[in-house]
Amino acid sequence: MTSTALMPTYARAPVAFERGTGAYLYGADGRRYLDFAAGIAVDILGHAHPHLVSALTDQAQLLWHVSNLYEIPQQTRYAERLVAACFADAAFFCNTGAEAVEGAIKMARRAQAQAGKVERYRTITVEGAFHGRTLATISAAGNPKYLEGFGPPVDGFDHVAFGNLNELRNAIGSETGAILIEPVQGEGGIRPLPADYLRGVRAAADEFGLVLIFDEVQCGFGRTGKLFAHEHSGVTPDVMAVAKGIAGGFPCGGILATRAVADAMAPGTHATTFGGNPLAMAVANATLDVLLGNGFLENVAHAGQQLMSALGDLADRYPDLVAEVRGQGLMLGLRLTDRATNVAFGTKAMEHGLLLVPAGQNVVRMVPPLIIGEPEVAAAVEIVDQVCRELSQSDG
Numbered sequence: 017m018t019s020t021a022l023m024p025t026y027a028r029a030p031v032a033f034e035r036g037t038g039a040y041l042y043g044a045d046g047r048r049y050l051d052f053a054a055g056i057a058v059d060i061l062g063h064a065h066p067h068l069v070s071a072l073t074d075q076a077q078l079l080w081h082v083s084n085l086y087e088i089p090q091q092t093r094y095a096e097r098l099v100a101a102c103f104a105d106a107a108f109f110c111n112t113g114a115e116a117v118e119g120a121i122k123m124a125r126r127a128q129a130q131a132g133k134v135e136r137y138r139t140i141t142v143e144g145a146f147h148g149r150t151l152a153t154i155s156a157a158g159n160p161k162y163l164e165g166f167g168p169p170v171d172g173f174d175h176v177a178f179g180n181l182n183e184l185r186n187a188i189g190s191e192t193g194a195i196l197i198e199p200v201q202g203e204g205g206i207r208p209l210p211a212d213y214l215r216g217v218r219a220a221a222d223e224f225g226l227v228l229i230f231d232e233v234q235c236g237f238g239r240t241g242k243l244f245a246h247e248h249s250g251v252t253p254d255v256m257a258v259a260k261g262i263a264g265g266f267p268c269g270g271i272l273a274t275r276a277v278a279d280a281m282a283p284g285t286h287a288t289t290f291g292g293n294p295l296a297m298a299v300a301n302a303t304l305d306v307l308l309g310n311g312f313l314e315n316v317a318h319a320g321q322q323l324m325s326a327l328g329d330l331a332d333r334y335p336d337l338v339a340e341v342r343g344q345g346l347m348l349g350l351r352l353t354d355r356a357t358n359v360a361f362g363t364k365a366m367e368h369g370l371l372l373v374p375a376g377q378n379v380v381r382m383v384p385p386l387i388i389g390e391p392e393v394a395a396a397v398e399i400v401d402q403v404c405r406e407l408s409q410s411d412g
């Protein structure tokens with residue numbers, strides 16, 4: 017089905033979807049699928065959410081794009097609302113996660129340079145993280161699989177082991193200017209960094225005058241049951257990259273920063289043509305209306321607990337197959353034993369009408385729309401149970 021007119025970068029599942037409502041997608045094959053992939057943790061309000069549809073269509077009648085040569089009131093308003101809801105003092109809008117992370121790295125370097133420490137251009141990063149697919153972000157993450165064949169990695173990144181504070185502190189040198197951390201690793205296998213580790217990282221950043229960057233591209237925007245995942249630890253960054261869920265499926269990214277960092281970015285220091293255009297900002301504002309609505313995040317936390325506890329029961333019942341359940345809120349992972357691959361698990365789940373996403377360390381990732389409740393949790397768990405039963409009975 018995949019045409020040779022498309023580059024062969026993706027191994028696509030042989031299904032195309034025609035429409036969606038809420039947590040369900042409808043395939044061209046006439047089947048209905050419960051969507052616990054959500055476009056890879058993007059469609060946080062599910063499909064065809066009426067508030068987003070009307071925000072998008074209303075704005076589409078008026079104005080799509082003008083560029084940042086001019087005032088964009090929707091962008092100003094969205095920045096003010098977002099800044100009021102988190103640690104940051106100022107925002108910059110772009111289009112994708114990788115662009116947000118790369119911009120955040122630039123801002124950290126620029127802040128050091130403006131403070132007279134131009135030599136502090138290096139960034140410490142954590143093994144297992146994913147930061148995007150540009151040359152700098154694949155170099156930042158350091159995953160050999162994504163670097164292979166693309167020439168020498170971009171200079172300026174030092175990688176340390178997951179969750180090891182001593183190693184991180186020892187890696188700080190006279191050229192270190194920033195630390196970049198994904199508070200809950202998503203692609204790497206749904207691995208939350210412990211709160212006391214994040215507190216230790218914050219202390220090290222303060223002690224050595226480093227800019228702390230969080231990559232909340234996947235774990236942000238309500239995914240873990242708080243607006244941003246770092247709120248669970250009480251630790252705030254100096255800069256944060258966001259994207260994925262920010263506009264419920266409309267392409268958009270953002271960089272949030274404290275005043276000290278933002279003030280290093282004078283006119284002309286960074287830019288993007290499409291970033292923060294009226295169409296994206298209309299949908300981002302509408303998404304935020306729902307996220308900040310009464311009880312929304314509490315419901316995410318509640319649904320997450322239900323799903324986590326049901327998956328824990330399955331792990332107990334299928335110990336030969338499920339090694340561990342981990343994650344936070346509605347960002348959960350089942351780490352499988354070597355009895356089955358996460359890809360085989362996902363293929364079987366799809367046959368039964370449930371969409372999942374594989375992640376690193378043989379983890380099956382569940383990142384459903386944040387609007388789900390008990391019926392969707394129960395329906396997903398029933399299918400996961402069936403897949404576990406079938407994979408446990410097959411010859412491993």
Ligand SMILES: *Cc1c(COP(=O)(O)O)cnc(C)c1O
Binds near residue numbers: 111112117198231235
């Ligand atoms: C998906 C992701 C990115 C990259 O986002 P793109 O929009 O694909 O560029 C960066 N960081 C994290 C944590 C992600 O999950």
